[in-house]
Amino acid sequence: MTSNSPSEKRLEELREQAWKEGVVPGKGVDVAGGPIPRKPGYYGQPVVKPPVWTWQIPLYFFVGGLGGMSAVIASAAILFHQVDLARAAMWLAAVSGAVLSPVLLIMDLGRPKLFLNMLRVFKHRSAMSMGAWILSLFGACAVPGLIALELHSHHVFAGTLGQLIRIAAGLFIFGSAIFGTLLATYTGVLIGATVIPAWFLHRTLLPIHFGTAGLGSAAGLLELLGHRTAALNFLGCYAAGVELALLIWLSFDKHGAANRAIHEHRSGWLIRIGEVLNGPLAIVFRFFGLVPFAAISFLIGALVSRFGWIVVGKVSGSDPEAVFASQNGRVESAR
Amino acid sequence: MIGEGIQSTNQRKHSYVKDRVEVGFFTDPSVCIGCKACEVACKEWNQVPDDGFTWSGNSYDNTGHLGASTWRHVMFLEQDRQKGNQVTGPMGLPNPKSEIRNPQSDDPFRWVFLSDVCKHCEEAGCLEACPTGSIVRTEVGSVLVQNDVCNGCGYCVVSCPFGVIDRRPEPLHDAGGAFKCTFCYDRQKSGLVPACAKVCPTESIVFGRLDDLRARGAQRVQQLQESGYSDAQLYDPTETSVRGIHAFFLILGEPEAYGLPPKPQIPTIYLKSAWTSAFATAIASIIATLVAFAFFS
Numbered sequence: 259m260t261s262n263s264p265s266e267k268r269l270e271e272l273r274e275q276a277w278k279e280g281v282v283p284g285k286g287v288d289v290a291g292g293p294i295p296r297k298p299g300y301y302g303q304p305v306v307k308p309p310v311w312t313w314q315i316p317l318y319f320f321v322g323g324l325g326g327m328s329a330v331i332a333s334a335a336i337l338f339h340q341v342d343l344a345r346a347a348m349w350l351a352a353v354s355g356a357v358l359s360p361v362l363l364i365m366d367l368g369r370p371k372l373f374l375n376m377l378r379v380f381k382h383r384s385a386m387s388m389g390a391w392i393l394s395l396f397g398a399c400a401v402p403g404l405i406a407l408e409l410h411s412h413h414v415f416a417g418t419l420g421q422l423i424r425i426a427a428g429l430f431i432f433g434s435a436i437f438g439t440l441l442a443t444y445t446g447v448l449i450g451a452t453v454i455p456a457w458f459l460h461r462t463l464l465p466i467h468f469g470t471a472g473l474g475s476a477a478g479l480l481e482l483l484g485h486r487t488a489a490l491n492f493l494g495c496y497a498a499g500v501e502l503a504l505l506i507w508l509s510f511d512k513h514g515a516a517n518r519a520i521h522e523h524r525s526g527w528l529i530r531i532g533e534v535l536n537g538p539l540a541i542v543f544r545f546f547g548l549v550p551f552a553a554i555s556f557l558i559g560a561l562v563s564r565f566g567w568i569v570v571g572k573v574s575g576s577d578p579e580a581v582f583a584s585q586n587g588r589v590e591s592a593r
Numbered sequence: 594m595i596g597e598g599i600q601s602t603n604q605r606k607h608s609y610v611k612d613r614v615e616v617g618f619f620t621d622p623s624v625c626i627g628c629k630a631c632e633v634a635c636k637e638w639n640q641v642p643d644d645g646f647t648w649s650g651n652s653y654d655n656t657g658h659l660g661a662s663t664w665r666h667v668m669f670l671e672q673d674r675q676k677g678n679q680v681t682g683p684m685g686l687p688n689p690k691s692e693i694r695n696p697q698s699d700d701p702f703r704w705v706f707l708s709d710v711c712k713h714c715e716e717a718g719c720l721e722a723c724p725t726g727s728i729v730r731t732e733v734g735s736v737l738v739q740n741d742v743c744n745g746c747g748y749c750v751v752s753c754p755f756g757v758i759d760r761r762p763e764p765l766h767d768a769g770g771a772f773k774c775t776f777c778y779d780r781q782k783s784g785l786v787p788a789c790a791k792v793c794p795t796e797s798i799v800f801g802r803l804d805d806l807r808a809r810g811a812q813r814v815q816q817l818q819e820s821g822y823s824d825a826q827l828y829d830p831t832e833t834s835v836r837g838i839h840a841f842f843l844i845l846g847e848p849e850a851y852g853l854p855p856k857p858q859i860p861t862i863y864l865k866s867a868w869t870s871a872f873a874t875a876i877a878s879i880i881a882t883l884v885a886f887a888f889f890s
Contacts, residue, residue, distance in 0.1 A: 307660075375742055379724070449751075451860045461870070
């Protein structure tokens with residue numbers, strides 16, 4: 259029989275809580291692995307699988323974006339007869355886009371020896387297949403483009419052959435610029451068109467972020483390499499401005515439990531820190547003329563936010579409630 | 594059906610592959626006894642490596658979830674709800690605040706077992722995502738991973754709306770590739786029934802022609818509802834972009850409790866908006882660069 263003493267009331271409360279929630283957290287009591295966990299879904303098991311990708315993929319997003327957009331800067335530099343800048347940009351494009359990127363991607367494969375199977379089929383409905391082709395075509399343009407540009411700028415060949423090499427350099431570099439813009443932006447499609455709630459809910463934002471971060475990174479790295487031109491400063495300002503807008507967009511575009519990996523968890527802080535370094539901080543540095551600081555801030559921000567998005571994907575994919583919420587489902591429990 | 598002996602579709606030889614007939618699994622938890630013979634048969638026939646012996650503490654389920662080395666998974670749900678017209682014995686003590694008014698005579702509880710498996714979607718996310726063409730559709734409508742082609746890129750893992758396929762980690766046999774239920778395609782080619790259905794002692798897992806199974810499923814739901822299982826329903830998301838599944842389920846209650854997504858979508862439906870954004874960004878970047886060099890040189 260229940261008595262009305264405070265101690266008995268406390269026991270009643272505990273019983274009530276245990277009945278309702280299946281577990282009673284108390285001071286000094288470790289209830290991890292308690293007997294009746296009531297977790298959302300089937301014992302809190304993930305409904306979709308979180309990504310298996312490791313550090314190589316976010317690093318590839320960074321160097322691929324940087325390399326791809328370097329080719330765009332190289333093309334513009336050639337159009338406006340800035341050959342030194344074009345050479346530096348093409349070196350960046352070839353090294354990071356055509357060498358480092360494939361190496362990182364192959365390292366991440368479960369079976370690296372079978373990497374050539376990526377080019378076995380062409381599937382426009384698979385962003386991964388499109389990415390493999392974009393990267394291959396980018397490499398096939400950037401490397402010959404760089405070689406032709408170097409041959410041309412060192413006047414290795416004279417006469418008709420020299421002219422042909424000049425034309426080839428132009429064609430290859432413009433080709434690499436086209437595939438470069440796609441290389442920098444398709445990665446947003448790659449993770450946007452998946453079943454991970456925090457990713458597909460931001461499928462419009464992601465390509466803008468990845469592409470613009472690539473452009474700003476390319477401009478920033480070229481500035482750090484000694485090309486302090488007004489054009490690159492403008493591009494740095496443009497990229498930081500867009501990133502600031504994206505930071506504001508991300509802060510308003512909330513979807514409750516469905517994308518709480520961005521707003522509630524530590525994983526979201528990586529994105530937030532990255533965006534602050536990319537956007538507001540880079541703008542402030544540029545406003546005060548501290549170009550190297552702005553460039554470093556942007557580069558670090560671009561790298562950190564890429565890692566942030568992958569970590570967010572892992573958190574969001576492991577969260578059954580996020581999947582249910584993104585499909586307007588109820589939160590039922592297996593027990 | 595039980596009682597048909599070797600004439601049951603779970604036992605008799607067939608020529609579905611040769612005749613290109615769409616086949617499926619119908620899994621019915623109302624007759625499942627939770628024996629896990631399907632899990633054992635699957636592991637043995639397909640030589641799937643063990644992926645650890647751990648105690649989960651989640652009822653009798655120590656398998657956890659479907660994955661690269663778990664192609665059948667028997668779920669154990671323990672819910673404080675009534676199962677059909679079943680009346681369970683007194684379990685609790687009187688509690689005026691509890692939802693249960695008279696626990697001495699009415700303390701509903703049910704233990705539900707359901708054998709989960711790859712759904713073999715009509716529109717399969719993994720198949721669309723695969724960049725190597727390793728994942729294919731077979732003559733019987735199932736989705737098959739060709740192990741010797743898969744290079745382990747991991748894109749199918751984040752493209753499956755049901756969280757079925759996964760990349761097998763080191764140091765397991767054949768690590769690095771993506772694996773999931775093969776629908777025992779090798780057995781089916783020889784006219785045999787998939788291993789899990791063959792061993793199921795209560796025919797909770799039924800293998801057969803998809804159209805037959807759909808009719809049978811609808812009939813079973815009606816039968817159960819008439820016997821008091823008011824929350825019996827079929828789980829076959831035909832109205833979403835997945836457009837139906839070849840391995841469908843009867844469930845008691847809501848799909849969320851089984852870890853099944855209520856409205857699964859194939860991620861290719863997001864491609865249009867994502868690519869539009871990508872092309873717009875590409876064009877904006879080119880324009881910004883040209884503006885930069887034209888006006889700030």
